[in-house]
Amino acid sequence: MGDRYTLFAPFYDLFSGEYPVYHAGRVLGIDALNPGQGQQVLDIGCGTGLNFPLLQKRIGASGTIIGIDRSDDMLRQARRRARRHGWKNVILVHADMAQLEPGAIADLIEAHGGSRASDAALATYSLSLMQDWQQAWTNMARLLAPNARVGVVDMQDPEGWARWLTPLARLACALGGSDRTAAPWQALEEQCTDVVTASARGGHLQIRAGTMNRH
Ligand SMILES: C[S@@+](CC[C@H](N)C(=O)[O-])C[C@H]1O[C@@H](n2cnc3c(N)ncnc32)[C@H](O)[C@@H]1O
Numbered sequence: 103m104g105d106r107y108t109l110f111a112p113f114y115d116l117f118s119g120e121y122p123v124y125h126a127g128r129v130l131g132i133d134a135l136n137p138g139q140g141q142q143v144l145d146i147g148c149g150t151g152l153n154f155p156l157l158q159k160r161i162g163a164s165g166t167i168i169g170i171d172r173s174d175d176m177l178r179q180a181r182r183r184a185r186r187h188g189w190k191n192v193i194l195v196h197a198d199m200a201q202l203e204p205g206a207i208a209d210l211i212e213a214h215g216g217s218r219a220s221d222a223a224l225a226t227y228s229l230s231l232m233q234d235w236q237q238a239w240t241n242m243a244r245l246l247a248p249n250a251r252v253g254v255v256d257m258q259d260p261e262g263w264a265r266w267l268t269p270l271a272r273l274a275c276a277l278g279g280s281d282r283t284a285a286p287w288q289a290l291e292e293q294c295t296d297v298v299t300a301s302a303r304g305g306h307l308q309i310r311a312g313t314m315n316r317h
Pocket residue numbers: 103104107146147148149150151152153170171172173176197198199200225226227228231232233238278
């Protein structure tokens with residue numbers, strides 16, 4: 103899947119269906135996560151940084167975004183976005199979430215002026231791409247402060263009236279390399295309290311946010 107994003111990185115924002123479909127989940131996910139001014143937020147599988155503008159509105163210049171992605175090419179786009187906006191509070195880390203050593207990543211974040219433990223984490227359309235998303239989840243949890251907020255936005259087949267859109271949704275997941283049956287938000291439901299649940303686009307987009315109280 104890394105290769106897919108290597109080739110696709112420069113065109114991701116244009117062709118990933120952002121405005122017709124996926125932006126809605128991003129907005130709902132960040133609303134539910136509700137990060138505060140000055141907080142440090144991990145963006146897991148941050149890609150080109152499409153979450154960054156919405157996160158910046160919440161955390162302000164005194165907050166920090168830590169974007170982690172295994173694709174150098176996606177990170178290059180994220181870096182360009184940060185430069186274009188003049189954001190000085192974005193730290194980008196090239197790492198595979200399922201394989202990284204949380205202690206080493208915390209060292210790296212600290213070396214770039216961030217805190218070892220983040221106040222919140224968000225994963226939009228990324229966990230379902232990771233073959234070992236459970237390990238990625240565990241690693242993410244080890245980078246969080248106690249009682250951090252966590253948000254997951256991911257995909258499944260549409261439901262109810264929207265079932266007729268299933269072939270389209272499946273095509274989008276297949277093109278992106280995502281497992282539409284992974285349901286990674288279940289980890290959040292099991293390990294968090296105060297869980298906020300939402301869905302959009304006929305149930306294709308599943309949104310959860312909560313307070314992590316089990317590490
Ligand atoms: C569909 S894109 C989503 C990007 C971004 N979160 C968004 O909402 O637009 C999935 C991203 O996850 C990254 N990714 C996939 N597996 C990963 C892993 N094991 N560790 C870190 N990043 C990963 C890909 O490189 C890609 O940038």
